[in-house]
Amino acid sequence: MEDGEIVELFRRREEAAVGHAAQKYGARLRAIAYGITGDGQTAEECENDTYLEAWESIPPHDPTGYLFAYLARITRHLALNACRRRSAQKRRAEFTELTAEMEECIPAPDDTAGRLEAQELGRAIDRYLRTLSEEKQIIFVRRYWYLDPVEAIARRLGVGQSKVKMTLLRCREGLREYLMKEGYDL
Template identity: 40%
Template sequence: MEDREIVELYWRRDERAIEECRRAFGAFLAAFSERFLDARDAEECVSDAYLRAWNAIPPDRPDNLRAYLARILRNLCIDRLRRARAEKRGGKEAWDVLDELDAAAPDEALERVTAEELSAYVNRFVRTLPRRDGDILIRRCFWCESVGDIAKRYAMHPNAVSVSLSRSRKRLAEYLRKEGLLE
């Protein structure tokens, strides 16, 4: 089923929408959330994501359902991650990404801006990067893909991916500093 057909089911409040989402994206969402959390928490987040989507569509009408669900799921995972981390559970790829970004621009230095406002800057920043570096950064920081998997995807040496990421994070910090967001 096409995305727009599934979205139409949502709009008609037809519960088959959730089933179709599970069929189309279930495996992907499960794998994505397990980059953040252990299997138990990951499964719960995926279920919550379906529920959130049910409550948000309508009025939302996403063009890309996969990205839409991924976004919801990511935010849910972040919330759950806080709890898991406090309890020292897990040890997933997302934690490493968190640490990497925190090293580049810690929360304490980003006091003047909310995460939502920061998103707009991040979007603009990613567009300033060369295409490949931008995609690598997205795959790491949004999708929390491991360096090894990114390297395989782009047929690069993992060290080269690390260097690209390091450079992009440095540039991001400079960009935020230039925009007056980073103290």
Template identity: 40%
Template sequence: MEDSTIVKKIIDRDDTAIADVMSKYGKYVRTIARGILSDERDAEECANDAVLKAWENIPQTAPDDLKSYLGMLTRNACISRKRLNSAGKRGGDAEFVSDDEIGEIAGNGTVSETAEAAELGRLISRFLRERDAAERNLFIRRYWYGDRISDIAAAFGMSESAVKMKLKRTRDRLAALLKKEGYVK
């Protein structure tokens, strides 16, 4: 089923759209959730929450890309859950500094206020496609999934310092691209 059809069904409040979403993207959202949360049940709950969120949001803001939208909702739900789970724990916030890292790509510059996130997202996607798989996946694991450096290092068989270095270089390349494209002043 086409995404547009699913979106329309959601807008029309046709609850069979949920089954359609789960049929088409259920595996996708669960994969994302499992990639962020180690507790399978938490992952399941967040994936479910994400779909519910889509149901609630879409009538107001129909996404251009349903799959990405679901992924983003899932990611956000999982990150929230992760923060909740680690609340009060020592170093609990340490794993969420990735947001700051990505925000600092612009350095002292400022991202154009006329830029749209989706537009920048496409640019970043294009940028990542030009990188090798390891660099690309490191970047996404860190900044999209919000993985800890230590976990990434374990998963990729690298030292933590190597992961940090590789991420730094990727950020620098991205910053250069943004500046070149005129997004960062």
């Protein structure tokens, strides 16, 4: 079924929308959640909650043309929250490492003045990514959107882990500089 038809079912409040969305995108959404949480049951819960949030948010949202990305964002958000709910001991080391990496991109840590909404900051990051080559974009998004381990990114792209690590380091430095130049006060 086309995305537009599924969205239309959501808009008409027909429960079949959930079934069609699950049939079409369930496995991929679950894979995203599993990649972040590393736990099958939690991933399944995130997937199911994704449909619930989609049910509640469409309408007013109309993700025709980008339904998967819309659902995937919800799944990612839910999976990240699930990670945060875990006790510090149980938190995935990978997740902790990722947040530490992202802190390197912040020009002025913990300065609450002028704090940006995540969405606005996300748009700034998006603009920065579009200044990069496609390979760098993919490496960055795989690492910080899909939360892939470095090893998995290297395998996926057929490059060495050292290249991935170096690319990520330069991307983080570049993002930090970009945000500073653009006058973002984080």
